[in-house]
Structure formats: structure tokens, C-alpha cells
Ligand SMILES: CC(C)[C@H](C(=O)O)[C@@H](O)C(=O)O
């Protein structure tokens with residue numbers, strides 16, 4: 194079996210964590226004895242390229258990305274580039290262009306990991322964040338820009354089609370897990386989008402009689418995230434709320450250094466993308482101090498998505514073992530990758 | 539001095555906590571010896587009225603509210619009413635109609651109060667949440683409603699005028715406090731609104747050379763809220779982000795049972811409104827088990843807004859003393875109000 198993977202480290206610590214993610218993935222494949230070959234193709238995106246050429250990710254590259262089985266991404270964004278240029282031009286261009294309907298973000302408090310919560314209990318849920326619409330479309334604009342009379346709009350676009358893709362995926366996951374789904378929105382204020390979400394959840398939910406679902410407002414959900422995170426098993430929510438809630442969820446489960454994600458094309462019309470949920474962290478970049486665990490776990494998500502379940506499981510097990518043994522000793526980014534790879538043999 | 543106050547308990551526990559807020563306020567005025575008279579006018583809003591008459595808050599009532607010096611509000615919302623009807627028809631109708639430019643939400647971890655964080659440190663900041671625009675305008679709609687081809691939009695409206703009112707208020711507060719301001723948005727994604735916010739903050743900030751300000755993405759801010767909340771002194775943010783962040787802030791400082799807020803008309807063109815940030819909590823309503831502290835502290839905010847600083851301070855002191863002495867003994871809503879009132883003499 195040969196898988197073609199697009200590798201895109203991007204900016205900042207993306208360049209340090211992606212090699213570790215790949216190192217562990219390759220080693221896990223080797224150890225598994227499965228006849229799997231990875232064919233890696235590098236894509237250069239990010240601040241350096243933008244400064245040199247003005248390009249983010251071209252339409253041709255987006256087309257060429259379609260030929261791969263998956264994309265392994267690092268991070269994008271740099272203070273030297275106007276905010277939004279790389280995020281919209283690279284990250285969101287791929288999520289939208291490649292129909293990444295589901296932004297999947299597991300949150301688990303691993304043994305040995307310290308939560309900022311006094312009494313976190315067991316935390317193990319996944320967030321199914323809609324990935325292609327909501328407030329992320331970029332629609333809107335401004336008039337009388339930079340005058341006292343400026344008006345700027347952002348238009349949140351929500352379609353039955355887009356919401357249903359995410360909601361259906363979430364019900365499938367709930368069905369396969371503990372049969373409990375929480376959908377989160379703010380339908381008491383954002384009544385147009387909120388009631389569309391409600392109707393979709395109720396309609397799709399009727400097809401999953403074994404799954405019980407309940408609703409929470411986004412603001413209330415942030416409270417439960419810190420007072421009772423164990424209540425969650427599968428959460429489904431919109432793009433913006435999902436962005437916010439998954440960073441919070443990562444924080445309560447020990448930090449974004451550990452949080453992996455998959456941007457899934459659930460219809461099989463293009464490659465899915467796997468990335469840490471953290472950003473490029475320019476403040477700590479280039480020092481080999483970033484934690485590569487999120488990238489390594491993103492590699493496991495990618496393996497599982499490619500059907501390599503044994504490989505995925507072995508990476509997770511190695512990461513869990515490493516986490517359980519961490520004692521505060523400082524290790525470089527590469528040392529963490531090496532240590533986790535070493536546990537695979 | 540006579541102050542005319544509109545009293546609006548609303549739904550659920552609003553009816554239990556508002557009387558305690560008033561009880562403590564009246565007692566604090568009495569004890570202060572100041573020649574202050576409160577002239578209270580009741581307004582009935584909420585689920586009961588809507589079921590009986592179909593009315594939320596009429597235009598006439600909105601006009602009549604303008605004649606008061608302040609509004610003392612409880613909560614609105616009930617599962618028997620379609621989500622959004624009371625919220626948009628009462629709460630948001632007042633915030634928009636009465637130009638409540640600033641939704642002020644102090645977050646303080648009082649002595650004796652347990653935070654869900656293992657190591658909360660000192661927490662004492664205020665959030666200046668823009669109150670009249672953003673995703674809260676209700677603009678948008680849906681077409682092909684309840685079909686697989688439905689499209690629903692929410693339009694976030696952001697104006698230089700509206701953002702500047704809130705930002706200027708925040709800089710004033712920062713100037714009077716520790717001269718540190720954090721502005722929070724998501725300008726790497728919501729570039730139209732986000733860059734308007736950025737430009738306003740930079741422009742207004744130039745008038746406050748003593749105040750240093752920094753920017754955080756909303757998602758990152760939720761992380762710091764649980765890992766390093768002590769970093770904040772004054773936060774300014776938009777309506778939706780403010781809604782989410784202040785519930786989270788309330789949770790880390792011991793719960794929404796304690797969190798007060800003021801919806802401020804900063805231009806003096808109408809009355810400001812004071813309310814707990816919690817909702818009507820239908821699940822615990824009518825049992826006299828709701829904590830009235832948030833309403834009582836909202837009374838202190840109202841007193842301070844009316845220029846009754848001694849009264850405000852004495853309420854805060856009484857609340858702090860009560861909180862420091864709480865030992866888990868169950869008290870009814872009224873008993874908590876009585877206990878705090880008793881500390882005033
Ligand atoms: C970098 C940014 C565009 C992105 C987002 O907002 O989705 C990030 O925060 C994430 O969560 O993946």
C-alpha cells in the first residue's frame with residue numbers, strides 16, 4: 194500500500210513539530226510490519242513565501258493537493274504578515290476548497306497530564322466542529338473604512354447541507370461511542386442560524402433513536418467545560434463556537450501542546466488534513482522547545498483515517514506512555530519525538 | 539434625592555433574586571444615612587405575559603422606561619417559549635433601544651470562594667463587552683426554511699461609532715485601574731470586523747499613552763482564562779465574544795451565582811440596566827435555592843452608577859464578608875439576602 198501525503202509545515206513551530214509527527218508515524222508503520230509506503234510531497238506555505246512572492250496557496254496548488262491521500266499540516270501565521278492573510282489564504286482556503294466539513298477535535302485528559310482544574314475527573318470527548326461555513330466564510334466587508342462612519346460586516350452563512358454533514362457525522366460518532374450528543378449554539382440570540390441548527394439536529398436525530406441529545410448555549414458550555422467536563426461525550430457545534438470551545442477544551446485537558454485535529458472531507462471528494470490545533474507560536478519558534486505531541490497525535494488521526502488502525506493505536510499508546518512518565522525534565526522537540534518513537538519498538 | 543427605578547424580575551429565579559437585591563440595596567441606603575429615596579415601578583415581562591398576551595416588551599413600555607434613572611432586571615427566558623422570543627423581545631430590545639453601549643462585567647475571585655481552578659491566583663478584572671451590535675443585531679434570515687436547501691444568515695454589524703464607545707470606556711477604566719488593556723477578537727478570521735476593532739483600539743489608544751494594550755484571539759483568551767486569569771485587568775471585546783468570555787470568567791471566579799453586570803448607556807441618553815449575568819434557571823426556579831448574590835452585587839453596581847458610592851461600597855463589603863464566612867450550610871435565597879442585609883448595620 195502506498196499513500197501519498199502532502200506535507201506542509203508552514204510557519205514557526207510548525208517546522209519543528211511536523212518532522213516529529215512524521216518521524217513517529219514512519220516508525221510506527223515500520224514496527225507494524227504492514228507493507229505501507231508513504232510518499233511525501235512538500236509544500237511550502239507561510240510567511241517567508243508570502244514576503245518573497247506575495248503568494249499564499251495558489252489555485253494550482255489547491256488543485257494539486259487533491260491528488261494526495263491526506264495532508265499533514267503544521268501551522269500558519271506570523272506577526273510580520275497582516276493578520277488574516279495566511280489564515281484565510283492558506284488554512285481556510287484548504288478547509289473550504291477541499292470541503293473539510295468536519296473539524297474533528299478529540300479532548301482527553303491523559304494519565305500523568307496536569308489539568309488546570311482542581312478536580313477535572315475523567316475527560317474524554319470529541320468535538321465535531323463544522324468546518325466550512327458559519328462566520329468563517331469571509332463574507333462581508335467594510336464601507337467608509339477608517340473613518341468615524343465605518344461599518345464593517347461579517348456574514349455567517351449556514352446551510353442545511355453544511356450543517357447536516359457535520360451533524361450526521363456527530364450522530365455516527367455518538368452512536369459508536371456512548372450514545373450521548375450535545376449540540377451547542379446560541380439560538381436564543383442568533384435565531385436564524387440557531388434554529389436551522391436545531392431543526393437539523395432534530396431531524397437527523399430522529400434517525401438515531403438510540404442517541405440522546407441535548408442542547409446547550411455556547412456561553413453555558415464554557416462554564417461546564419471548567420466545572421463538569423466529564424458530562425461530554427460528543428459535542429457538535431458551528432465553526433466559530435467550535436474554534437473557541439476546542440481551545441478551552443484543550444486547555445482543561447492539559448494544554449494545546451497535546452491537542453490534535455482532523456479536517457475531514459466526509460464525502461470522499463478530496464483529501465483530509467491533519468494538524469495540531471495550536472498555532473505557529475512565533476514567540477517560542479526556532480528554539481526546539483515546542484511540544485510535538487499534538488502533531489504526533491495528528492499523525493495517529495491521519496493513520497486511522499487512512500485505515501491504518503494498528504499504526505494509529507500504537508502511536509496513541511506510545512504517546513500515553515510518554516505522557517504518563519513525564520516528570521518535568523526539559524526535553525527538546527526532537528527529544529520528545531525520539532522518546533515516543535523509541536517506545537514503538 | 540429621589541431615584542426612579544424600573545424593577546423587572548422577569549422569569550424563573552429572576553423573581554427570587556431581584557427582591558433580595560432590592561432588600562439589600564434599601565437597607566444599605568438606610569444605614570448610610572443618606573437622604574436617598576427609591577421610587578420603584580414594576581414592569582412585568584416574561585413567559586407568563588407572553589403566553590397570556592403574546593407581548594414581550596412593547597414600544598410604549600420601552601418609551602416609558604426612559605423616564606427612569608435605572609432599570610433593575612432579573613432574567614428572562616423559559617423553555618415553554620420558543621428560544622429567542624423573550625431574549626430578543628425583552629433583553630435585547632432594551633440593550634439596543636436604550637443604547638447600552640457597554641455591558642460591564644466585573645470578575646473577581648472573592649476570599650472564601652472556591653474556584654474550579656487548582657491554582658487560580660488573584661483574579662480581579664472587568665470585561666467591557668460591546669452591547670449594541672456585532673452578531674446580536676438579529677440581522678439576517680433564512681430562505682427555503684426547513685428544506686434541505688435552507689440557507690440561514692446572521693449578519694454581524696460593527697460600526698466605528700459603536701466600537702469606539704465601548705473601547706473608549708475600556709481605556710478610561712484601564713487608565714483608572716492598572717493601565718493595562720487587553721482587546722480580544724478573532725481578526726485573523728473575521729477580518730472585516732476584526733480590523734475595524736484593531737484600528738479603533740489603536741486610534742483611541744493613542745489618546746491614552748499611559749495605558750499599554752495588547753491583543754488576544756478569543757480562542758487563546760479562553761486558554762488564559764483557565765491557565766493565567768491573573769494576567770487580565772481590563773478586557774474589551776465584542777458582543778458575542780464578551781458573552782462567552784464573561785460566562786467563563788464567572789465560572790473561574792466561583793460561578794455565575796456571583797456575577798453582576800451593568801448595561802450602561804454611556805452617553806447619558808437613557809437609563810442603564812443592572813442584572814445578574816445568569817439566566818432564569820428554570821430547573822431550579824421557585825424553590826428558593828438560587829443564590830441572590832449576583833443580583834445583590836448588581837444593586838451595588840447600580841448604586842455606584844447613581845453616584846451612591848458609599849452605598850455601593852457597603853454592599854460589596856457586606857457581600858465579601860458573607861462570602862468569606864460561607865461554610866456550605868444550605869440557606870434559602872431569602873436567607874442569603876437577610877444575612878447580607880444584616881451585615882450592613
Ligand atoms: C488559525 C485559525 C485560522 C484557526 C481557526 O480559527 O480555525 C485556528 O484557531 C484553529 O482553531 O485551527
Ligand SMILES: CC(C)[C@H](C(=O)O)[C@@H](O)C(=O)O
Nearest residue numbers: 381382412625629781815817
Ligand atoms: C439571555 C441572553 C440573551 C444573554 C446574552 O446572550 O447576552 C445572556 O447570555 C447574557 O450574557 O446576558
